[in-house]
Amino acid sequence: MLKSDERYSFYQTFVEYGGVKQKWVLLLSHKMKEKREGTLGKKIEKELEKAEKAFKKLKGEDFFCEEDALKAAEKWIQEFPSIVFEKVDLKAIKKREEGKRGRISKDEKLNTYYRIDGSIKVNNAFVLKEMEKMGLFILASNDISISPEEMLKYYKGQDNVEKGFRFLKSDTFSVSKVYLKNKARIEAVTMIMVLCLMIYSIAEWKLRTKLEEQNETVPDQKGKSTKRPTMRWVFFNFQGITELITQKEEKI
Numbered sequence: 001m002l003k004s005d006e007r008y009s010f011y012q013t014f015v016e017y018g019g020v021k022q023k024w025v026l027l028l029s030h031k032m033k034e035k036r037e038g039t040l041g042k043k044i045e046k047e048l049e050k051a052e053k054a055f056k057k058l059k060g061e062d063f064f065c066e067e068d069a070l071k072a073a074e075k076w077i078q079e080f081p082s083i084v085f086e087k088v089d090l091k092a093i094k095k096r097e098e099g100k101r102g103r104i105s106k107d108e109k110l111n112t113y114y115r116i117d118g119s120i121k122v123n124n125a126f127v128l129k130e131m132e133k134m135g136l137f138i139l140a141s142n143d144i145s146i147s148p149e150e151m152l153k154y155y156k157g158q159d160n161v162e163k164g165f166r167f168l169k170s171d172t173f174s175v176s177k178v179y180l181k182n183k184a185r186i187e188a189v190t191m192i193m194v195l196c197l198m199i200y201s202i203a204e205w206k207l208r209t210k211l212e213e214q215n216e217t218v219p220d221q222k223g224k225s226t227k228r229p230t231m232r233w234v235f236f237n238f239q240g241i242t243e244l245i246t247q248k249e250e251k252i
Helices: 030-059 066-078 124-133 148-169 183-214 231-237
Strands: 008-017 020-029 083-095 111-122 136-141
Touching: 008 148, 020 030, 020 148, 030 066, 030 083, 030 111, 030 124, 066 083, 066 111, 136 148, 148 183, 183 231
Parallel strands: none
Antiparallel strands: 008 020, 020 136, 083 111
């Protein structure tokens, strides 16, 4: 278990990849594993229900020989990796030639066909194999002195960086409307955008800190109270607000 967070277990090892010595940490998120196991259970239930309907249809098909019937069964089961045959058998049936009607005579020659019979069930080996991988992910670093706790912390912190870049690429800056060819000017605009993001992040941090200190909240997009609003949402709420200046005339 991680000392800082018991929701995770880990195994670490050292490897050399591309001529660089690295630390690889295999992490297991118990919460993620539990969640995905529940999702898998629902998925398997739907898969079994779908397979049973398809198998019922397959059992109604006629085949000219046993080999054709067995090939059809093998091909069918490959489409459902989470399902296996509990038992499978073939049964021979006698049918008259197509198009003939009326009572069957004693001397009438009947054709022999084969049908698949049996039952299906959940492939437990497949389910266990899928469950073994759930909640697992690998983190790697060329800094072999870093602890698994720090690696997980930095990994989770990437989300904030990604949100920042997503903000820069949004329509907020209207970058698509700026046409520049000169390399120096492109770098300058990029620098201004990064500085804007820094100021935006500081403003958001200060706002959240003050809300926490004052134990105050603001309504979010769904109308629920929150102490961690985004500055973008706050700016949006200020749209349409105008400043009215009045001047009182003095009587002479």
